[in-house]
Amino acid sequence: MKLHRISAVTERVLRQIWHDKRVLVFMLMLPAIAMLLFGYSFSGDITDVRIAFIDEDNTDLTESILESLQQDQAFKVTVLETVDDPEQLLLSEHYQAVIRLPDKFTSLYYAHFAMGVATSAQGTVDLTLDESDPQVAATIRMGLADAMMDLGEGGPVDIQARELYGVEVRFIDSFAPAIMGFVVSLISIVLTLLSIVREKVDGTFSRIWVSPVRRAEFILGYVISFGLIALVQSLVVLTIGKTVFDIVINGSIFWAFGCTILFAVGSVGLGTLLSALAQTESQAIIFFPLVILPSVLLSGMMWPVQAIPRLLRPLTYIVPLTYSNRLLRAVMVKGLAPWQEPVGFIGVLVFVVLTIALASVVLRQSAGERE
Amino acid sequence: MSNATAIFQADGVVKKFGDLRAVHNVTMAIPRGEIYGLVGPSGAGKTTLIRMLSGLAAPTSGSVKLLGSLMPIDRRVVEHRFGYMPQERAVYRDLSIAENLLFFGQIYGMTRSRIAERTRELLSLMKLSDRCKQRADRLSGGEKQRLSLACALLHEPEALLLDEPTIGLDPALRREFWGHFHQLNSAGRTILLSTHYLNEAEWCDRVGLMQHGGLIAEGTPNELKAQAAKHSGQASLDMEEVFLILTQEPVAGGVS
Numbered sequence: 001m002k003l004h005r006i007s008a009v010t011e012r013v014l015r016q017i018w019h020d021k022r023v024l025v026f027m028l029m030l031p032a033i034a035m036l037l038f039g040y041s042f043s044g045d046i047t048d049v050r051i052a053f054i055d056e057d058n059t060d061l062t063e064s065i066l067e068s069l070q071q072d073q074a075f076k077v078t079v080l081e082t083v084d085d086p087e088q089l090l091l092s093e094h095y096q097a098v099i100r101l102p103d104k105f106t107s108l109y110y111a112h113f114a115m116g117v118a119t120s121a122q123g124t125v126d127l128t129l130d131e132s133d134p135q136v137a138a139t140i141r142m143g144l145a146d147a148m149m150d151l152g153e154g155g156p157v158d159i160q161a162r163e164l165y166g167v168e169v170r171f172i173d174s175f176a177p178a179i180m181g182f183v184v185s186l187i188s189i190v191l192t193l194l195s196i197v198r199e200k201v202d203g204t205f206s207r208i209w210v211s212p213v214r215r216a217e218f219i220l221g222y223v224i225s226f227g228l229i230a231l232v233q234s235l236v237v238l239t240i241g242k243t244v245f246d247i248v249i250n251g252s253i254f255w256a257f258g259c260t261i262l263f264a265v266g267s268v269g270l271g272t273l274l275s276a277l278a279q280t281e282s283q284a285i286i287f288f289p290l291v292i293l294p295s296v297l298l299s300g301m302m303w304p305v306q307a308i309p310r311l312l313r314p315l316t317y318i319v320p321l322t323y324s325n326r327l328l329r330a331v332m333v334k335g336l337a338p339w340q341e342p343v344g345f346i347g348v349l350v351f352v353v354l355t356i357a358l359a360s361v362v363l364r365q366s367a368g369e370r371e
Numbered sequence: 372m373s374n375a376t377a378i379f380q381a382d383g384v385v386k387k388f389g390d391l392r393a394v395h396n397v398t399m400a401i402p403r404g405e406i407y408g409l410v411g412p413s414g415a416g417k418t419t420l421i422r423m424l425s426g427l428a429a430p431t432s433g434s435v436k437l438l439g440s441l442m443p444i445d446r447r448v449v450e451h452r453f454g455y456m457p458q459e460r461a462v463y464r465d466l467s468i469a470e471n472l473l474f475f476g477q478i479y480g481m482t483r484s485r486i487a488e489r490t491r492e493l494l495s496l497m498k499l500s501d502r503c504k505q506r507a508d509r510l511s512g513g514e515k516q517r518l519s520l521a522c523a524l525l526h527e528p529e530a531l532l533l534d535e536p537t538i539g540l541d542p543a544l545r546r547e548f549w550g551h552f553h554q555l556n557s558a559g560r561t562i563l564l565s566t567h568y569l570n571e572a573e574w575c576d577r578v579g580l581m582q583h584g585g586l587i588a589e590g591t592p593n594e595l596k597a598q599a600a601k602h603s604g605q606a607s608l609d610m611e612e613v614f615l616i617l618t619q620e621p622v623a624g625g626v627s
Contacts, residue, residue: 002480004477004480005477005478005480007477008474008477008478009478011474011477012463012466012470012474015466015470016463016465016466019465019466019467019506020465201459202459202460202461202462202463202464203457203458203459203460203461204461204462204463206422206425206427206455206457206459206461207455207457207461207475207522208478209427210425210426210427210446210450210453210455211450211475211478211479212447212450212451212478212479212480213478
């Protein structure tokens with residue numbers, strides 16, 4: 001194994017990417033666009049849900065419920081004096097909920113506390129809810145419950161929560177690690193695959209295999225190029241995450257980069273592996289959706305693995321991004337060391353060892369059946 | 372000619388792809404300093420034979436030696452000493468001429484300054500000096516082929532395996548290429564090349580005629596002409612006629 005041959009391959013791959021400005025832009029823009037697009041559209045914060053609020057009691061208590069609702073960014077509250085038919089109002093004015101606090105709400109509320117649960121009528125909130133979007137409906141239910149909790153000694157149960165791994169982890173915080181893994185592996189797989197298929201088509205492979213270059217040197221050359229690219233892409237994701245979305249990174253940034261690069265290495269191996277199944281560039285393109293779809297749908301990137309139907313769940317364990325997501329989230333969100341998330345860490349290591357070993361076998365075949 | 376000094380050597384070489392016999396029982400030995408032309412139609416097995424000589428493919432049976440080393444097993448011993456030009460033009464289309472040469476020089480362990488020196492020499496020889504920064508996919512077919520030849524010559528190999536080096540070139544450029552071959556040859560390089568242009572056979576020291584995977588005739592251009600004249604009773608044949616006469620022979624050369 002000679003360093004100068006490895007660096008020759010690395011330099012060549014980087015030069016090729018540098019020359020193809022479209023690829024270069026794609027490589028740098030993809031992490032930025034993915035982060036912005038997913039960040040904004042999946043920020044998880046539902047806002048501007050239109051609610052009609054009718055207070056027929058007009059007390060300090062009902063006033064404070066209204067204030068809580070108004071302070072909640074999820075809602076745009078319209079205060080109305082009266083309502084005859086809440087259902088009609090919801091339909092005609094396109095509210096997603098109509099909340100009515102009836103006359104005597106306050107007195108019943110306090111009386112209930114004074115007299116005990118079993119004996120008296122409760123204060124009632126009249127809620128008319130558009131259930132057509134379950135997520136919006138759930139937000140309204142939670143917002144209303146929150147407003148009631150804000151009343152103070154209102155709740156019958158006092159929940160004392162201990163929140164682990166960052167009190168204020170938002171969707172975007174745990175999404176950034178997934179985007180990093182996804183973008184880095186996508187670029188590494190696709191560009192390695194295309195590059196190697198091109199070597200076969202153009203015949204440059206023959207030149208390489210009669211030269212002193214060894215298979216391990218060739219693979220290492222590719223691994224180093226895409227490791228460097230992965231580093232740049234992670235920087236783009238983290239910069240946008242930090243500046244635009246103010247994401248919280250609890251862990252070590254070096255572990256984050258290290259784990260991303262490790263995942264890029266496995267992705268180069270996978271790209272090499274897939275190159276064995278394609279003789280032309282157009283055949284190679286067929287593999288792109290095969291790589292992208294399972295990664296997006298089954299890796300726990302968009303929704304937790306627990307939200308995937310039980311029948312499909314075993315499939316999540318063969319998607320490499322599942323392990324990368326676990327590992328990078330543990331490292332970045334929970335602030336753990338890689339080995340403290342053994343499933344993710346070992347999963348990624350197995351992915352790397354397996355694909356690189358198989359890639360080496362695959363290259364032997366395309367180098368001619370000479371051994 | 373003794374086998375010990377042969378640069379390229381094949382002994383009873385057979386190559387099968389499934390049921391297809393691509394090369395059948397070829398025996399040949401090319402001594403140092405020769406230009407040897409493998410001549411024959413497409414599909415005659417020329418490329419497969421050259422790939423075996425270069426170590427890219429292993430023979431199904433028989434043995435292949437390059438510079439005395441058994442190929443492909445001992446190819447590591449001789450990999451620095453020969454140059455190979457594949458039939459595809461085999462250059463990186465998204466790299467410039469200079470960058471292509473840089474890469475192929477680096478993998479042979481040449482220093483940057485030595486590569487720069489050789490690049491200047493070769494590009495001026497190939498009349499590509501002013502196109503040094505041009506990307507390979509912007510080059511004409513002939514320019515690309517000259518670059519491809521330059522890539523094979525860069526590390527100054529003593530033996531050259533050139534697979535159809537003049538294919539698709541216009542007659543003037545082909546003559547120019549042959550000028551390079553003779554120049555390299557007089558500088559001591561041994562060259563084995565394939566071609567299906569029969570008039571090029573005239574310019575080789577020795578010629579091997581291939582058909583259906585077998586080497587059906589071998590000799591200097593004049594020897595082959597004499598052989599064909601004897602068979603047909605005609606005199607003053609050109610290479611094309613020689614080829615037609617010798618390939619019609621029912622049993623010839625290595626085919627049994």
